[in-house]
Amino acid sequence: MAQRRVLKYAILGLLSKQDMSGYDITSEFKKAIGQFWSAKHSQIYLELKKLLTEDSISQYIEISGVKLERKMYTLTSKGKEDLKSWLLAFEDHVQTEKDVFALRLYFLKDIPLEEIPSLFENQLRLRNEKLAFLNDQYAVYFGEENNPIDLNKEELGHFLVLTKAIAREENYIDWLTTSLEIVKQNGRK
Amino acid sequence: MAQRRVLKYAILGLLSKQDMSGYDITSEFKKAIGQFWSAKHSQIYLELKKLLTEDSISQYIEISGVKLERKMYTLTSKGKEDLKSWLLAFEDHVQTEKDVFALRLYFLKDIPLEEIPSLFENQLRLRNEKLAFLNDQYAVYFGEENNPIDLNKEELGHFLVLTKAIAREENYIDWLTTSLEIVKQNGRK
DNA sequence: AAGCACATGTAACAGGTTACATGATTTC
DNA sequence: GAAATCATGTAACCTGTTACATGTGCTT
Secondary structure (H helix, E strand, C coil), X not given: CCCCCHHHHHHHHHHHHCCEEHHHHHHHCCCHHHHCCCCCHXXXXXXXXXXXXXXXXXXXXXXXXXXXXXXXXEECHHHHHHHHHHHHCCCCCCCCCCCHHXXXXXXXXXXXXXXXXXXXXXXXXXXXXXXXXXXXXXXXXXXXXXCHHXXXXXXXXXXXXXXXXXXXXXXXXXXXXXXXXXXXXXXXX | CXXXXXXXXXXXXXXXXXXXXXXXXXXXXXXHHHHCCCCCHHHHHHHHHHXXXXXXXXXXXXXXXXXXXXXXXXECXXXXXXXXXXXXXXXXXXXXXXXXXXXXXXXXXXXXXXXXXXXXXXXXXXXXXXXXXXXXXXXHHHCCCCCHHHCCHHHHHHHHHHXXXXXXXXXXXXXXXXXXXXXXXXXXX
């Protein structure tokens, strides 16, 4: 069974930290958590509407400035229950982590040899940019703090996710570097 | 821009190795390439129909046994062109690699401390099972061959994708192991 | 003859992206 | 006053999953 309604639980999880508007939720998906899940504002507003009718969240209005309305959302007790049971569920299998670059490399034989290095170099550039961004984030939030044992539970979730993202990118870059060498040597043979 | 019609190109790529039926394509997604892209048979048959009307592939019938029809598909010259230009395209950004376990960990503060180790252990079990499967595959295809420089171009694609999948799982397992220790120590403080 | 793998298809629904549409507030 | 950001929403379309539906061929 595929994992269903992940966006629902991502939103409930964000709201369990603090009340937010649809716009705030959209912004969160551009930060740390966006490394592992994201959605566009159009989808988020629809999901919020659905969560309201399901009584998992409730809404109130805040005014910014003179008349700009921010629709703020809060978890209901049902929403808290929904979130908690989702967080405690055991996964029975890992889903395919889709990766278009790896897919393309599988079809390597149809790529002219001279085109391959620039494909790798482009990917390396993108991955290095992402890694630099993640390292910046790490420095901002955990720069001085070199012992995660001192973090509170909320910070710890952020820490684990950031270190996961960093490890993932470093591992990707290592594989790209090694593979590029192999392909170059293979081509010279 | 999100990457569009990836399934189309995955199918064209598979057909560039040899003619296949919809069933064969479905089977391929259960092997190495399924680590990076997959689809259900229902979606594959629809996509094949679409590719036929677009003249990217053509169809012929093979009979197995007495009357079981296998609809075989071949790349047309248009299909080969489509595939080639997709393989040479530069990606302008890396997409979010969705990962539900990491998402759940971000919401760690809402998980009771005593439940956390079993969540990690479940994930470790799943990841270790996957790694064992991948290592088996590696042994089957590249067991004796310890020098990828001797591989031909078709085998090289397979090699790179398999080593990528193995590296990904090893990296995941390392992070899980380290993180579980951190969470345990953090909880004792 | 039972069970499993081979083989193809459709329908309903769920999830996600792009484009369209509008207006307020802040910053320079 | 222009531009960027804040803020919310809908419509059309594309992608992907689950369930339904049917039949053949091989192995034991």
